[in-house]
Amino acid sequence: MSYKFNSMTKYDVHPPFLFDLITQVFENETKYQDYNKVENLKKELLKDNRTVEIKDLGAGSAVSTSNRRTVSQITRYSSKSTKHGRLLYRLVNYFKPETVLELGTSLGLSSAYMALANSNSKIITVEGCPNVSAIAADNFKKLSINNIELLTGNFDEVLPEVIQSVKKLDLVFIDGNHREDPTKQYFEQCLTKATNETIFVFDDIHWSDGMENAWHYVQNHNSVSLTIDIFYMGFAFVRKELTKQHFTIRF
Numbered sequence: 079m080s081y082k083f084n085s086m087t088k089y090d091v092h093p094p095f096l097f098d099l100i101t102q103v104f105e106n107e108t109k110y111q112d113y114n115k116v117e118n119l120k121k122e123l124l125k126d127n128r129t130v131e132i133k134d135l136g137a138g139s140a141v142s143t144s145n146r147r148t149v150s151q152i153t154r155y156s157s158k159s160t161k162h163g164r165l166l167y168r169l170v171n172y173f174k175p176e177t178v179l180e181l182g183t184s185l186g187l188s189s190a191y192m193a194l195a196n197s198n199s200k201i202i203t204v205e206g207c208p209n210v211s212a213i214a215a216d217n218f219k220k221l222s223i224n225n226i227e228l229l230t231g232n233f234d235e236v237l238p239e240v241i242q243s244v245k246k247l248d249l250v251f252i253d254g255n256h257r258e259d260p261t262k263q264y265f266e267q268c269l270t271k272a273t274n275e276t277i278f279v280f281d282d283i284h285w286s287d288g289m290e291n292a293w294h295y296v297q298n299h300n301s302v303s304l305t306i307d308i309f310y311m312g313f314a315f316v317r318k319e320l321t322k323q324h325f326t327i328r329f
Protein backbone atom coordinates (compact mmCIF):
# COMPACT_ATOMS: atom_id res chain seq x y z
CA MET A 79 0.00 0.00 0.00
CA SER A 80 1.28 3.53 -0.72
CA TYR A 81 0.38 6.79 0.97
CA LYS A 82 0.87 10.35 -0.09
CA PHE A 83 1.59 12.66 2.77
CA ASN A 84 0.45 15.67 0.86
CA SER A 85 -3.05 14.25 0.98
CA MET A 86 -2.98 13.36 4.66
CA THR A 87 -1.62 14.91 7.79
CA LYS A 88 1.22 13.51 9.77
CA TYR A 89 -1.27 12.86 12.58
CA ASP A 90 -2.76 10.11 10.44
CA VAL A 91 0.54 8.28 10.61
CA HIS A 92 0.39 5.46 13.04
CA PRO A 93 3.82 3.99 13.50
CA PRO A 94 5.49 6.24 16.12
CA PHE A 95 8.76 5.55 14.35
CA LEU A 96 7.50 7.27 11.23
CA PHE A 97 5.83 10.10 13.11
CA ASP A 98 9.09 10.89 14.93
CA LEU A 99 11.07 10.62 11.73
CA ILE A 100 8.77 13.06 9.95
CA THR A 101 8.66 15.60 12.75
CA GLN A 102 12.25 15.38 13.95
CA VAL A 103 14.10 14.82 10.71
CA PHE A 104 12.08 15.84 7.66
CA GLU A 105 10.26 18.79 9.19
CA ASN A 106 12.90 19.88 11.68
CA GLU A 107 13.64 23.55 10.93
CA THR A 108 16.44 24.05 13.45
CA LYS A 109 19.21 26.20 11.94
CA TYR A 110 22.21 24.09 12.90
CA GLN A 111 25.46 26.11 13.02
CA ASP A 112 27.19 23.31 11.12
CA TYR A 113 25.08 24.07 8.07
CA ASN A 114 27.01 27.34 7.67
CA LYS A 115 30.37 25.56 7.65
CA VAL A 116 29.41 23.41 4.66
CA GLU A 117 27.49 26.14 2.92
CA ASN A 118 30.30 28.72 3.21
CA LEU A 119 32.62 26.17 1.65
CA LYS A 120 30.05 25.54 -1.09
CA LYS A 121 29.97 29.29 -1.83
CA GLU A 122 33.76 29.25 -2.27
CA LEU A 123 33.61 26.19 -4.51
CA LEU A 124 30.94 27.82 -6.67
CA LYS A 125 33.45 30.62 -7.40
CA ASP A 126 36.37 28.24 -8.00
CA ASN A 127 37.37 28.23 -11.66
CA ARG A 128 40.16 25.66 -11.44
CA THR A 129 39.66 23.06 -14.16
CA VAL A 130 39.66 19.40 -13.32
CA GLU A 131 40.12 16.40 -15.60
CA ILE A 132 37.14 14.15 -14.88
CA LYS A 133 37.21 10.40 -15.00
CA ASP A 134 33.56 9.49 -15.26
CA LEU A 135 32.70 5.98 -14.12
CA GLY A 136 29.01 6.54 -13.62
CA ALA A 137 25.80 6.50 -15.60
CA GLY A 138 26.00 7.84 -19.13
CA SER A 139 29.37 6.33 -19.89
CA ALA A 140 29.50 2.70 -20.95
CA VAL A 141 33.25 2.94 -20.65
CA SER A 142 35.27 5.52 -18.74
CA THR A 143 35.35 8.86 -20.47
CA SER A 144 37.42 11.90 -19.73
CA ASN A 145 36.57 15.55 -19.88
CA ARG A 146 37.34 18.81 -18.17
CA ARG A 147 35.10 20.77 -15.84
CA THR A 148 35.60 23.62 -13.43
CA VAL A 149 35.25 23.06 -9.70
CA SER A 150 32.36 25.50 -9.87
CA GLN A 151 30.55 23.35 -12.45
CA ILE A 152 31.11 20.15 -10.47
CA THR A 153 29.72 21.84 -7.39
CA ARG A 154 26.67 23.10 -9.26
CA TYR A 155 25.84 19.91 -11.15
CA SER A 156 27.05 17.04 -8.98
CA SER A 157 26.43 18.03 -5.36
CA LYS A 158 23.13 17.47 -3.67
CA SER A 159 21.14 20.62 -3.07
CA THR A 160 21.51 22.49 0.19
CA LYS A 161 18.05 21.32 1.24
CA HIS A 162 18.94 17.66 0.71
CA GLY A 163 22.39 18.05 2.28
CA ARG A 164 20.72 19.45 5.39
CA LEU A 165 18.31 16.52 5.41
CA LEU A 166 21.26 14.10 5.42
CA TYR A 167 22.72 16.10 8.30
CA ARG A 168 19.52 15.71 10.32
CA LEU A 169 19.26 12.02 9.48
CA VAL A 170 22.74 11.38 10.90
CA ASN A 171 22.14 13.72 13.81
CA TYR A 172 18.94 11.84 14.72
CA PHE A 173 19.97 8.20 14.21
CA LYS A 174 23.67 8.60 15.12
CA PRO A 175 24.81 5.75 12.86
CA GLU A 176 28.20 4.31 13.85
CA THR A 177 29.26 3.50 10.31
CA VAL A 178 28.05 5.39 7.26
CA LEU A 179 28.94 4.39 3.73
CA GLU A 180 28.56 6.88 0.92
CA LEU A 181 29.06 5.80 -2.70
CA GLY A 182 29.82 9.02 -4.61
CA THR A 183 31.82 11.67 -2.75
CA SER A 184 32.29 14.20 -5.51
CA LEU A 185 33.71 17.30 -3.74
CA GLY A 186 32.64 15.99 -0.34
CA LEU A 187 29.75 18.29 0.51
CA SER A 188 27.23 15.58 1.44
CA SER A 189 29.98 13.69 3.31
CA ALA A 190 30.75 16.88 5.24
CA TYR A 191 27.10 17.38 6.25
CA MET A 192 26.98 13.82 7.57
CA ALA A 193 30.38 13.96 9.30
CA LEU A 194 29.56 17.21 11.11
CA ALA A 195 26.17 15.87 12.22
CA ASN A 196 27.75 13.41 14.62
CA SER A 197 31.47 13.33 15.34
CA ASN A 198 31.11 9.73 16.57
CA SER A 199 29.88 8.51 13.21
CA LYS A 200 32.55 7.20 10.89
CA ILE A 201 31.84 8.17 7.30
CA ILE A 202 33.42 5.96 4.65
CA THR A 203 33.03 7.66 1.29
CA VAL A 204 34.11 6.40 -2.13
CA GLU A 205 34.97 8.48 -5.21
CA GLY A 206 36.16 7.12 -8.53
CA CYS A 207 37.77 10.23 -9.99
CA PRO A 208 41.18 10.83 -8.35
CA ASN A 209 41.25 14.55 -9.21
CA VAL A 210 37.85 15.14 -7.68
CA SER A 211 38.67 13.05 -4.64
CA ALA A 212 41.86 15.11 -4.07
CA ILE A 213 39.72 18.26 -3.82
CA ALA A 214 37.30 16.48 -1.48
CA ALA A 215 40.24 15.56 0.77
CA ASP A 216 41.28 19.24 0.82
CA ASN A 217 37.74 20.26 1.69
CA PHE A 218 37.62 17.88 4.66
CA LYS A 219 40.90 19.43 5.90
CA LYS A 220 39.53 22.95 5.47
CA LEU A 221 36.56 22.00 7.66
CA SER A 222 38.81 20.18 10.18
CA ILE A 223 36.78 17.02 9.75
CA ASN A 224 38.47 13.88 11.08
CA ASN A 225 35.73 11.29 10.93
CA ILE A 226 35.76 10.67 7.18
CA GLU A 227 37.67 7.91 5.47
CA LEU A 228 37.91 8.80 1.79
CA LEU A 229 38.60 5.93 -0.60
CA THR A 230 39.45 6.54 -4.24
CA GLY A 231 38.48 3.91 -6.79
CA ASN A 232 35.67 2.30 -8.73
CA PHE A 233 32.75 1.23 -6.49
CA ASP A 234 32.83 -2.17 -8.19
CA GLU A 235 36.32 -2.75 -6.82
CA VAL A 236 36.26 -0.78 -3.58
CA LEU A 237 32.86 -1.85 -2.26
CA PRO A 238 33.74 -5.54 -1.75
CA GLU A 239 36.80 -4.42 0.25
CA VAL A 240 34.71 -2.07 2.38
CA ILE A 241 32.11 -4.79 3.00
CA GLN A 242 34.89 -7.13 4.15
CA SER A 243 36.39 -4.56 6.48
CA VAL A 244 33.30 -3.36 8.36
CA LYS A 245 31.35 -5.14 11.08
CA LYS A 246 28.10 -3.50 10.02
CA LEU A 247 26.72 -0.62 7.97
CA ASP A 248 24.24 1.62 9.74
CA LEU A 249 23.55 4.10 6.96
CA VAL A 250 24.24 3.64 3.26
CA PHE A 251 23.90 6.54 0.84
CA ILE A 252 24.13 5.50 -2.81
CA ASP A 253 24.78 8.64 -4.84
CA GLY A 254 26.83 7.54 -7.82
CA ASN A 255 26.59 5.31 -10.87
CA HIS A 256 22.89 5.92 -11.31
CA ARG A 257 22.23 2.78 -13.31
CA GLU A 258 19.81 -0.04 -12.60
CA ASP A 259 21.99 -3.11 -12.26
CA PRO A 260 24.89 -1.53 -10.35
CA THR A 261 22.43 0.15 -7.97
CA LYS A 262 20.73 -3.18 -7.26
CA GLN A 263 24.09 -4.91 -6.83
CA TYR A 264 25.45 -2.27 -4.43
CA PHE A 265 22.25 -2.57 -2.42
CA GLU A 266 22.52 -6.39 -2.24
CA GLN A 267 26.18 -6.20 -1.26
CA CYS A 268 25.49 -3.66 1.49
CA LEU A 269 22.57 -5.74 2.78
CA THR A 270 25.07 -8.40 3.84
CA LYS A 271 26.29 -5.93 6.51
CA ALA A 272 22.89 -4.49 7.42
CA THR A 273 21.35 -4.73 10.88
CA ASN A 274 17.71 -4.25 11.77
CA GLU A 275 18.43 -0.51 12.14
CA THR A 276 20.23 0.09 8.86
CA ILE A 277 18.93 2.88 6.64
CA PHE A 278 19.46 2.96 2.87
CA VAL A 279 19.26 6.23 0.99
CA PHE A 280 19.17 6.28 -2.81
CA ASP A 281 19.67 9.39 -4.84
CA ASP A 282 17.66 10.31 -7.95
CA ILE A 283 15.25 7.36 -7.83
CA HIS A 284 13.13 8.82 -10.67
CA TRP A 285 16.02 10.03 -12.84
CA SER A 286 15.69 7.29 -15.48
CA ASP A 287 13.70 4.13 -16.17
CA GLY A 288 16.65 2.18 -14.85
CA MET A 289 16.68 4.05 -11.55
CA GLU A 290 12.90 3.73 -11.32
CA ASN A 291 13.30 -0.05 -11.72
CA ALA A 292 16.07 -0.14 -9.13
CA TRP A 293 13.86 1.74 -6.66
CA HIS A 294 10.95 -0.68 -7.24
CA TYR A 295 13.36 -3.55 -6.70
CA VAL A 296 14.32 -2.05 -3.34
CA GLN A 297 10.70 -1.39 -2.37
CA ASN A 298 9.66 -4.96 -3.20
CA HIS A 299 12.70 -6.57 -1.61
CA ASN A 300 11.94 -9.08 1.15
CA SER A 301 14.31 -7.34 3.55
CA VAL A 302 12.70 -3.93 3.16
CA SER A 303 9.75 -2.79 5.24
CA LEU A 304 9.11 0.95 5.16
CA THR A 305 10.09 3.17 2.26
CA ILE A 306 9.81 6.93 1.85
CA ASP A 307 9.96 8.60 -1.55
CA ILE A 308 10.72 12.32 -1.53
CA PHE A 309 11.17 12.33 -5.34
CA TYR A 310 14.85 13.29 -5.45
CA MET A 311 15.75 10.64 -2.91
CA GLY A 312 14.36 7.38 -1.59
CA PHE A 313 14.75 6.04 1.95
CA ALA A 314 14.43 2.33 2.71
CA PHE A 315 14.23 0.79 6.18
CA VAL A 316 14.67 -2.88 6.98
CA ARG A 317 13.24 -2.82 10.52
CA LYS A 318 11.24 -5.99 10.97
CA GLU A 319 8.86 -4.42 13.49
CA LEU A 320 7.56 -2.02 10.82
CA THR A 321 4.76 -3.05 8.46
CA LYS A 322 5.70 -3.00 4.80
CA GLN A 323 4.40 0.36 3.60
CA HIS A 324 5.49 2.85 0.97
CA PHE A 325 5.10 6.56 1.62
CA THR A 326 5.52 9.47 -0.73
CA ILE A 327 6.11 12.81 0.90
CA ARG A 328 6.39 16.24 -0.57
CA PHE A 329 9.65 17.57 0.77
Ligand SMILES: C[S@@+](CC[C@H](N)C(=O)[O-])C[C@H]1O[C@@H](n2cnc3c(N)ncnc32)[C@H](O)[C@@H]1O
Nearest residue numbers: 135136157158182184187188206232233254255
Ligand atom coordinates in the same frame (compact mmCIF):
# COMPACT_ATOMS: atom_id res chain seq x y z
C1 LIG B 1 26.34 12.88 -7.79
S1 LIG B 1 28.03 12.81 -7.44
C2 LIG B 1 28.10 12.70 -5.70
C3 LIG B 1 27.67 13.98 -4.99
C4 LIG B 1 27.92 14.00 -3.51
N1 LIG B 1 27.35 12.88 -2.82
C5 LIG B 1 27.32 15.28 -2.92
O1 LIG B 1 26.09 15.36 -2.79
O2 LIG B 1 28.09 16.21 -2.60
C6 LIG B 1 28.45 11.19 -7.93
C7 LIG B 1 29.94 10.84 -7.88
O3 LIG B 1 30.07 9.43 -8.01
C8 LIG B 1 31.24 9.15 -8.74
N2 LIG B 1 31.04 7.83 -9.38
C9 LIG B 1 30.05 7.49 -10.25
N3 LIG B 1 30.17 6.20 -10.59
C10 LIG B 1 31.23 5.70 -9.91
C11 LIG B 1 31.83 4.40 -9.83
N4 LIG B 1 31.37 3.38 -10.52
N5 LIG B 1 32.89 4.27 -9.01
C12 LIG B 1 33.37 5.33 -8.29
N6 LIG B 1 32.84 6.57 -8.34
C13 LIG B 1 31.79 6.75 -9.14
C14 LIG B 1 31.36 10.27 -9.74
O4 LIG B 1 32.72 10.45 -10.11
C15 LIG B 1 30.76 11.46 -8.99
O5 LIG B 1 31.76 12.27 -8.42
